[in-house]
Every structure is written in C-alpha cells, then in structure tokens.
Amino acid sequence: MSGSLSRGNGGKKVLNKNQLLKRNRIRNARSIRAEAVAASSTKTGTPSDLSESGSKLNVDQFISSRQFEVKQLQLAMHNSKAASSTRIFQALPRKLRRRTASHNVRRIPKRMRNRALREMRKSDQQDVLKGSSASSRKAHGLNAKQLYKARMSIKLLRLASKSTSMKLSMPPEVTSSNCHVRQKIKTLKRMIKESSTANPNIKLLNNRMGSYDCTGVNELAPIPKGRVKYTKRQKHFAWLPTHIWNAKRSHMMKR
DSSP: OOGGGOEETTTEEOOOHHHHHHHHHHHHHHOOOOOOOOTTSOTTOOOTTBOSSSSSBOHHHHHHHHHHHHHHHHHHHHHHHHHHOOOGGGGSOGGGOOGGGGTBGGGSOGGGHHHHHHHHHHTTOOOBOTTSSTTTSOOOSOOHHHHHHHHHHHHHHHHHHHOHHHHHHSOTTOOHHHHTHHHHHHHHHHHHHHHHHTSOOOOBOSOSSOOBOOOOSSSOOOOOOOOGGGTTTTSSSOOOHHHHHHHHHOOOOOO
16 A cells, blocks of 8 residues: 555654645744754853853853743744644534635624634734624515514414414403504515515416416516525526425535
C-alpha cells in the first residue's frame, strides 16, 4: 500500500506532504527562542548579568533578559494554541460542508454560529448576518409562514366566536364585540388578498372544494396551487413530483 497508510523505516508510519507541513508548523510554533549570550561577556565565563568582579548583579541587563524570556514563552504558548486548533467549520459533518459556509454563518448549526462569528472577526472575514441583505430584496407580500399564520388566525377567531364551549371557558368580559373579532377577521382577509393579488398566478373559482383552472391555451399552464408551507419557494416555479421523490432518496457521493 502507498500514501499515508504505507509503513517503512522499521514499521514507522510514512507521512505525506500535508502531514509533514502540519508537523513542522506545530513544532515551529512550540519552539521557544532564547537570547544569545552577549559578546561582551568576560572570557572567564561569567555571565553578562553580573559585574566584572562577579559580586554584583546588573539589574538592567538581568531584567531585560528575563523580559525577553517571558515574552518568548508567552508568544510560544499563543502560537502553539493557534497552530494546533481547528476552526469551527472543520467540525461540521461532510454533508454540511459547502463553499458558502466560509462566509454565511446561517448555513451552519446554531450551536456553532457564535464561535464562527468570533473566528471570522479575528481573521477579518466578511460575515453574512440576518437582515444584512434584506434592504436589497424586493418585498413579495407575505411569505409562507406569515400566510399560514394569517389563515390559521382566521380559523381560530371564527371557532372562538362560534363554539359554545370556548365561550364558556373564557372570562365574562372577553366577548366577540369587546375583542372586535369581525374587524380582525376582515383585516386578516384583506392582508391575504393583497398578498395574493401582488402576483396573481392562479385564478381561483368560487367553489367549496377549492378547485381552480389549470389549463393553458396557446401558452404554458399556470403554476399549480401547492401547500401553504411551500408557496414562497414555489412562487415562480413548481417542483415536479419526480424531483421531490428523488430529492428525498438520493445523496451526492464522490467516487
């Protein structure tokens, strides 16, 4: 076998180029520099920190030497910590690693975002935060979540105003007239109507089953009406059933 799994030189593991570079980088980061002995030291071997007679201590030279040693020790500790540490994006599973993850913090799990922001600010990288590009986007009415909440609110308000059990469970001062239930339902309906008329792709018919016309004469058929959850994603195009089936069961793999 060849590569990093091959063994030679008495059974020792043979490292590849990247492993050797990493080992040398960590070794250089952990090395502590020492101050060279001054050339002005006496020939008898007495250190330069002492006087010529050897009975007195040169305080200035002694402090400067210890200061150099302490600084080099702190620098080696800092370099060793930075050289051996891995970034948060390297801790992601392989399926979550993407090119966009290097600058878009929202592409990674929430538990890793704070550390990713700190690392990117240290390395002067631009990060994409929530609301940074919201001003450049055009508003297309309500999104799928807001539309779902509005429709569900209408159903709950109607249920609360008609159900006898819910009326009895509420306090006596909470009534339909006091809470202006009809006005709130009208406001929600107007909001949904304005959102739907902003981009009228489908012309709904007046029926109880919710049927609609999906035919096209000398033109493409309109986008079919889907679930409320995916109305924002399928606003300008529709997913084919075959695409959805394959997307749930297929995975990208490198051979």
